[in-house]
Amino acid sequence: DTAVSQTPKYLVTQMGNDKSIKCEQNLGHDTMYWYKQDSKKFLKIMFSYNNKELIINETVPNRFSPKSPDKAHLNLHINSLELGDSAVYFCASSPEGDTQYFGPGTRLTVL
Amino acid sequence: QKEVEQNSGPLSVPEGAIASLNCTYSDRVSQSFFWYRQYSGKSPELIMSIYSNGDKEDGRFTAQLNKASQYVSLLIRDSQPSDSATYLCAVNPLYSGGGADGLTFGKGTHLIIQP
Numbered sequence: 001d002t003a004v005s006q007t008p009k010y011l012v013t014q015m016g017n018d019k020s021i022k023c024e025q026n027l028g029h030d031t032m033y034w035y036k037q038d039s040k041k042f043l044k045i046m047f048s049y050n051n052k053e054l055i056i057n058e059t060v061p062n063r064f065s066p067k068s069p070d071k072a073h074l075n076l077h078i079n080s081l082e083l084g085d086s087a088v089y090f091c092a093s094s095p096e097g098d099t100q101y102f103g104p105g106t107r108l109t110v111l
Numbered sequence: 112q113k114e115v116e117q118n119s120g121p122l123s124v125p126e127g128a129i130a131s132l133n134c135t136y137s138d139r140v141s142q143s144f145f146w147y148r149q150y151s152g153k154s155p156e157l158i159m160s161i162y163s164n165g166d167k168e169d170g171r172f173t174a175q176l177n178k179a180s181q182y183v184s185l186l187i188r189d190s191q192p193s194d195s196a197t198y199l200c201a202v203n204p205l206y207s208g209g210g211a212d213g214l215t216f217g218k219g220t221h222l223i224i225q226p
Contacts, residue, residue: 035215040195043155045213057213090154098203100141100214102154 003027004103008092012109021076023091023105032074033092033100034066039049043090049074081110112194114138117200117217124185130187132220134200137181144176145214146185150198158198159185166207197221 004025013019025032031050037043047057047066052067063079078085091103114137132146143162145192151208159174161167161183167174173186187194188204201214 012216035213038220041149042218043216045215048213076157098158099145099160101157105154 004091004093004101006089006103006106008106009104010107010109011109014111015081015083018077018079018080019108020078021089021091022110023054023074023076023103025072025091025093025101025103027093029093029095029101030071031094031096032068033094034074035075035090035092035102037088037090039087039103040091046089047074053057053058078108081108083110086110115200115202115215115217117198120221121223121226123223124190124194126190128190130184130190130194130222130224132187132198132200132222134183134185134216134217136183136200136202137180138167138202138215141181143203144183145201145203146172146174146183147199147201147216149152149199149219151197155199158169161220162197187222192224192226195222195224 007022033048035043035047036046045057046060049068050084056084065077067075088107090105092100094100116135145160147153147159148158161174161176164176164178171188175184183225197219200217203214
């Protein structure tokens with residue numbers, strides 16, 4: 001009965017690889033997000049997705065692309081992984097674009 | 112550029128005392144404000160939300176908002192060792208009808224409750 005779930009929990013990969021992280025919410029929320037938390041624990045918005053409208057934080061490299069097959073899912077695909085992409089990635093969802101509920105996070109390590 | 116500032120700490124408080132956490136924000140149009148608690152290795156967990164000037168109480172937690180001073184605080188009464196965590200302040204410029212820009216977070220205050 002997990003509200004916001006992510007897979008995988010841990011992801012270790014080599015530089016240059018392409019990887020995806022999946023997110024699902026069973027709360028019926030309309031808006032979903034991806035956040036990145038770096039090694040200094042700073043949590044920053046990457047993307048939000050609402051009714052097929054994608055809002056992109058301008059600082060996010062275009063190697064990152066969110067994909068939403070339906071309202072309950074927002075996946076994150078990353079091309080050509082770099083060392084600096086190592087971080088914890090959190091998915092979140094919100095019923096009205098305000099209070100946000102976070103998934104458990106995916107710890108990505110790029111070697 | 113929207114910014115949220117917090118003292119990173121660590122803030123050390125004896126068990127049973129009041130812990131006071133502070134946050135300032137730069138964007139005057141911010142309408143909704145949140146405190147999240149994050150244990151090491153875990154995801155942020157919502158503690159309190161506040162939208163109007165004044166105090167809002169929920170159990171041992173009280174959030175205080177002063178929009179004129181662009182200041183939000185969180186008080187934790189009767190602090191317990193289980194309250195030891197990083198507390199993240201977050202703001203959202205839109206109260207309803209959007210907010211798809213996501214929350215802007217501060218860097219968090221590391222709180223340690225000493226038994």
